[in-house]
Amino acid sequence: MGQMHxxxxxxxxxxxxxxxxxxxxxxxxxxxxxxxxxVGIEFQLCRxxxxxxxxxxxxTVKVVSxxxxxxxxxALYQQLLANGSPEIDLFQIDVVWxxxxxxxxxxxxxxxxxxxxxxxxxxxxxxxxxxxLKALPWFLDVGLLxxxxxxxxxxxxxxxxxWEELTNTASRIQEAERxxxxxxxWGYVWQxxxxxxxTCNALExxxxxxxxxxxxxxxxxxxxxxxxxxxxxxxxxWVWSITPPxxxxxxxxxxxxxxxxxxxxxxxxxxxxxxxxxxxxSPVRGKIGIAPLPASEEGxxxxxxxxxxxxxxxxxxxxxxxxxxxxxxxxxAEQKRRAIEGSFNPTRQELYHDPEIVxxxxxxxxxxxxxxxxxxxxxxxxxxxxxRVSAEFxxxxxxxxxxxxxxxxxxxxxxARLERLSRRGG
Numbered sequence: 001m002g003q004m005h006x007x008x009x010x011x012x013x014x015x016x017x018x019x020x021x022x023x024x025x026x027x028x029x030x031x032x033x034x035x036x037x038x039v040g041i042e043f044q045l046c047r048x049x050x051x052x053x054x055x056x057x058x059x060t061v062k063v064v065s066x067x068x069x070x071x072x073x074x075a076l077y078q079q080l081l082a083n084g085s086p087e088i089d090l091f092q093i094d095v096v097w098x099x100x101x102x103x104x105x106x107x108x109x110x111x112x113x114x115x116x117x118x119x120x121x122x123x124x125x126x127x128x129x130x131x132x133l134k135a136l137p138w139f140l141d142v143g144l145l146x147x148x149x150x151x152x153x154x155x156x157x158x159x160x161x162x163w164e165e166l167t168n169t170a171s172r173i174q175e176a177e178r179x180x181x182x183x184x185x186w187g188y189v190w191q192x193x194x195x196x197x198x199t200c201n202a203l204e205x206x207x208x209x210x211x212x213x214x215x216x217x218x219x220x221x222x223x224x225x226x227x228x229x230x231x232x233x234x235x236x237x238w239v240w241s242i243t244p245p246x247x248x249x250x251x252x253x254x255x256x257x258x259x260x261x262x263x264x265x266x267x268x269x270x271x272x273x274x275x276x277x278x279x280x281x282s283p284v285r286g287k288i289g290i291a292p293l294p295a296s297e298e299g300x301x302x303x304x305x306x307x308x309x310x311x312x313x314x315x316x317x318x319x320x321x322x323x324x325x326x327x328x329x330x331x332x333a334e335q336k337r338r339a340i341e342g343s344f345n346p347t348r349q350e351l352y353h354d355p356e357i358v359x360x361x362x363x364x365x366x367x368x369x370x371x372x373x374x375x376x377x378x379x380x381x382x383x384x385x386x387x388r389v390s391a392e393f394x395x396x397x398x399x400x401x402x403x404x405x406x407x408x409x410x411x412x413x414x415x416a417r418l419e420r421l422s423r424r425g426g
Contacts, residue, residue: 030321033062034090035077037308045342046092046329053328059321070094070196077101086315089322095307096196096379098127098134100386105311107132111323118332119347126376127309129383136330137347139338140307142370143204143293146259146267146277150287151177159291163208163234166266166294170242173265187242189255190268194398197251199377199390200304201268202397205231207302207375208295214393214418215378221422223393224408224415231296232400232407239401248402260284268293270306274363275343290363292370301373307347339364385421392417 036046047063054061067073077091081104093101109116109132116124116133123137145166147159155173160166170187177185191197207213211228215221239245244258252269256276259267262283267273278285292301310326312319328334336351338344340360345367351357358365379386396414399405405413 029059030318031060031062032089032316032318032321032325033064033087034310034322034325035064035066035088035092037073037092038065038068041342042344045338045344049329049334049338050325052334053325056328057321057324059325061325064088066092074100081313081315084315086313086317089313089316089318090325091311091313092138093135093309093311095123095126095140095305095309096377096386096390098309098311099129099380099383101311102129102132102134102383104314105134106314106316106319106323107134108136108312108323108326109133111320112136112327115327119330120349120371122305122374122376123307123309123347126305126380129380135309135311136326138308138310138330139335139344140305140347140371141270141272141345142305142367142374143200143268143303144271144274144367144370145291145293146269146273147289147291148265148284148287149289151265159289160266160294162297163205163294164297167234167238167242170265174242184263186244186258186264188238188266188268189243189247189250189258189264191250191252191255192239192243192247192398192401193249193251193254194394195251196390196394198394198397200306202232202235202394203375203377204268204293204302204304205235208293208299210296210299213375213378214389215381217381219381219422221415221418223418224412226408227296227299229407229411232397232411236400236403236407239403248398271343271345271363271367275361290366290370292373301370302375303370303373305374305376307345388421389418392421 034050036043043065050061050063066076074097080088081101116136119137123140127133127135127137151173155176157169157173160169166188174185174187191201203213206228209227209231211225211231212222214223239247255267255269256273258264260277260282277288293303295301310329312322312326316322332348332351335346335348336354336357339346339351339357343361352364352368382389392414396410400407400410
């Protein structure tokens with residue numbers, strides 16, 4: 001996250017964006033430039049959707065590839081927007097960026113004319129800053145619990161509803177399987193590296209215990225409480241027990257590698273891992289299921305909200321055309337196409353019941369209860385301070401997981417640091 005404010009040379013920006021090509025517009029029609037991610041077939045689907053809009057409207061479109069690393073992408077966006085650059089009209093932004101970039105984005109509500117109400121309400125809430133809709137939801141991610149169907153069946157277990165059940169079930173199966181010769185098996189893998197992924201995991205633990213979500217809706221810090229401490233103490237107890245010590249450096253792909261190789265009973269990850277774990281060369285193909293993440297005995301399941309949105313630059317020369325493209329790409333028809341062709345999770349609840357989508361992605365039929373439990377990181381209320389607050393949070397959590405501090409003093413220290421930051425205007 002420390003790279004977020006690193007300025008890029010102008011030559012590098014020009015190289016990345018290919019700005020000369022942006023000027024090749026057709027006379028008499030608006031030319032709209034959209035930034036798209038390029039992971040897997042993401043860029044291909046973005047381009048085909050944007051080109052379909054161009055054919056329908058008579059406009060032209062330029063699809064701009066941006067860095068896959070989200071920190072680098074945000075740094076590029078911030079530099080372009082800070083300079084008032086009109087060269088990108090429509091930005092693909094992370095779910096935690098509306099508050100960070102709000103001052104540079106237009107209000108899309110007048111263009112949507114009520115169409116925003118067709119999306120999941122919590123996404124619209126997340127994308128609304130000071131009453132203005134800064135982005136339209138495009139596709140989403142939520143945290144999921146993956147489990148080995150075969151191992152649970154062999155040991156007479158069910159998918160856990162609580163963290164205590166997960167801990168006990170993972171421990172029991174791990175011990176029994178190791179005694180039977182499966183020495184590499186671990187009970188539970190997740191993302192424990194000191195980065196934004198740990199913020200997501202820890203927020204799920206704490207929110208599901210009723211311990212808050214770093215700050216409340218008014219921006220007041222609410223971390224120094226017994227429920228949050230209990231959640232972190234529980235997670236710290238997994239390390240070396242049901243979780244390999246290497247988890248302290250795991251990101252998403254590290255956890256998936258262990259689980260997909262057949263060496264874990266449970267895994268926390270995003271929906272993308274489903275299709276990979278079910279691929280033809282996967283050792284666990286046909287042996288996995290998904291469920292909502294567990295909760296405490298008194299709490300409720302809380303899945304961290306992830307995903308991407310479309311936002312129109314305040315400096316766009318063609319805001320109306322850019323908003324039109326955003327509405328087209330986030331429409332039900334386009335989200336259905338993307339769900340079927342690329343397994344991108346829609347932001348419209350009714351699409352999770354669409355027979356064609358469910359036939360192509362059986363996983364989608366099981367996601368609805370997870371969507372209902374989604375919890376957003378407090379990026380909207382924190383605005384430009386979110387990145388600093390998240391870094392303070394994941395560093396404190398990591399110190400607890402690594403055994404450097406106990407949860408209660410670590411959270412008290414975090415509370416004090418965040419309150420000082422708040423008093424300084426941060």
